[in-house]
Amino acid sequence: IFPSSPFPLLPGLQLLCLRAFALPGDAQASVFPTEATLPRGGSVLVNCSSTCEEEAFLGLETPLTKEELDRGHNWKVFELSDVEEDSKPMCFSNCGSSQTLAPISITVYRLPEHMELLPLPPWQPVGENLTLKCQVKGGAPRAQLTLVLLRGKEELSRQPAVGEPAEGTATVLAGRGDYGANFTCRAELDLRSQGLGFFQNTSAPRQLRTFVLPMTSPQLETPRILEVGTSEKVVCSMDGLFPASEARVHLALGDHRLNTTVTYNEDSLSATAWVEGTAENKGDHLLVCAIMLGNQSQESWRNLIVYSFPAPNLTLSEQEVSEGTQVEVACEASVGLRVRLSNFSHHFIDGRHFSCSAALEVAGQVLYKNQTKELRVLYGPRLDESDCLGNWTWPEETNQNLSCQARGNPLPWLTCLRETDRAPLPIGDLRPVKKQYEGTYLCKAESPRGTVTRKVFLTVLSESGKNVLIIVLLTAGAILGAVVLAIYLYNRQRKIKIYKLLKAQEAAAMKLKTQATPP
Structure with missing residues (x-):
């Protein structure tokens, strides 16, 4: 609503029509500046003037907050303040019965009210595409507003801000070098063509964590059987991890998680734990090792049998007895065990050792336990x-x-x-x-x-004495040689006589046979 005057204001459309049908040479209204670019909430001075030869009535039609600062013959200066959005105030001049108009175009510039790089995944597998998305609300003028996505200082994409909210995207192939990299979104408002400068604003950075977890299962080294009352070491390891220090290990026997010590190397880890056999966990169990990195995990498992194997009991009625004394020996074992009693003694009969042996089959493996006791046998000197x-x-x-x-x-x-x-x-x-x-x-x-x-x-x-001994030995040798020779000759003569006797018997037999044959 403008101040009262002898020429009431017409609605905007009527004012434009009057200006369009004004006769040439009529007084004209003018405004300075015709265009203005302001920061949001800023102010501008507007000079409305008229070429009317008479005293013209000047005014400024606008919904903005205005204040008349100065006036003169056919001119006025107004201040428009708290300008929050684009506007087109209209300067008018009533000269006699005619009214003319002069518009001013005010453009408000502002950086985005909200700018955010949307959250990145907690972990990104190496070798897979990652889509970055930047979201911007507000910001004007949009024609001069550009969205830029950055990895560190490296520019990944540049695109105009379109829509509300405006979105900018970029796709990158994640690599090991992206582990710990910072990604940001930047809004650039370029008003240098209006002589106002170059403005930019950057979102809070988001850090990316990339990882590599091989598709192979961890190596799990564990015993197959474990006796109650004993403990064994379990080792779970894996190579090819990145970053290895971020990997987590879960080692458990059934529902019981084991106390684990993990050693990290450049691209591998090794986890060790001690598993104890107790009466409470006797039986078959599943020993599991899971290695988790990023949002993935790999695991290995083995069967572990916890068994109880009490040693056999060997008893002797007496531990020390005199030679010839009767002793009772007993070999006993728990139910389900095979037992055998055996004994052995030293080269001397000072004592005798008895052994009681028990056997137990676990997972196809036969286990043995022995108990040995010595029976001391006392006897006199020999x-x-x-x-x-x-x-x-x-x-x-x-x-x-x-x-x-x-x-x-x-x-x-x-x-x-x-x-x-x-x-x-x-x-x-x-x-x-x-x-x-x-x-x-x-x-x-x-x-x-x-x-x-x-x-x-x-x-x-x-x-x-040694010489006499030698002579005696030589004499004995000679006599022994003569006796041997005589025996040899005697046996030889005897064999010759036997041979001749056999020949004579054969000849006589042939002669008798010839005489008995008929003519």
Whole structure:
């Protein structure tokens, strides 16, 4: 509504019609500037003037907030403020009975009110296309507004802002190098042609995480069977991961998750855990290893049997007995186990060992457990020929070994003294044998279970004695050779006589046969 005047304002369409039918040479209204570009909420000064020779009535028709700042002969200056959107105010001049109009075009520019790069997927597989989408609300003038999608500082796409909200898109092939990359959307308002400059605004960045999870299953190393009361190590590993440090591992025995330690390398990981066999988890279980990266996972599983295998029980009625005593031996095992009792002894009869063996078949594998106990047999000292040779004859200055040892349980104490001077018997290595060792020795073996004695004769041959021995040996050899030769000759003559006798018998038989044949 304009101020009252002797020439009431006509509606806009009527004013345009009056201007169109104004006669040439009539007074004209004019406005300055004819175009204005303002920031949102800005203000502009508008000068309305008329060429009327008389005093013209000037005004400005607009819904905007206006204020007359100055006036003169046939001109007025108005200030339009708080301009929020595009507008076309109309400057009019009433000169006499005619009215003329002069429009002004006001364009309001503003950066977008809301600009957002739509959320990226939490994880993006390497080698797959990723579509980026930028959404912009507001912003004017749209003809000078451009949407730009960026990866870091790299420009991926540039497109005009169309529609409300305006959307810009770009498609990229995700790679390992995109892990941790920042993507943004930028709005550019270029008003340099209007002499106002270049404006831009950028959205908050969004970071992309790419990953590689091979299509192969993890390698799972685990025992097939596990005994109650024992523990075994389980190892789950996988190669070709990216980024390996982001991968998560789930190791579980049935519903029980295992306490896992994970070691990461450049493109692989190895997870270890200890699985324990308890009475509560006895039976068949599924051991599972799952490796998760991004929004994918791969898993491996193995069957694990937790079994109980108590050791067999071996009992002896007595642990230590005298020789000849009867002892009861029992071998027992749990139900379902096969048992066997066996025994063995040392070379000496000091003791006897009994073994109780139990067998259990688990998953096609036969397992064994043994319990062994020793039965100590007590007996008195023994000093037999096999323990201590009674006669020793050695040449002087030779290297010999004299062995003499008593047996018994408990082990007896052995003393061997020469009868003449009670010198000890030189048991062990004699290097060399001395004449002074010669003599008769009395060996005595003693223990709490008795005493036994034995005489030992040690003869040492001197050098002359050795020559006599050689002569005796040679003579004995000669006699033995003569006896052998005589036996040989006797047998040969005997065989010859037998041969001749057989020939004579054959000739006589032939003669009798010839005489018996009829003529």
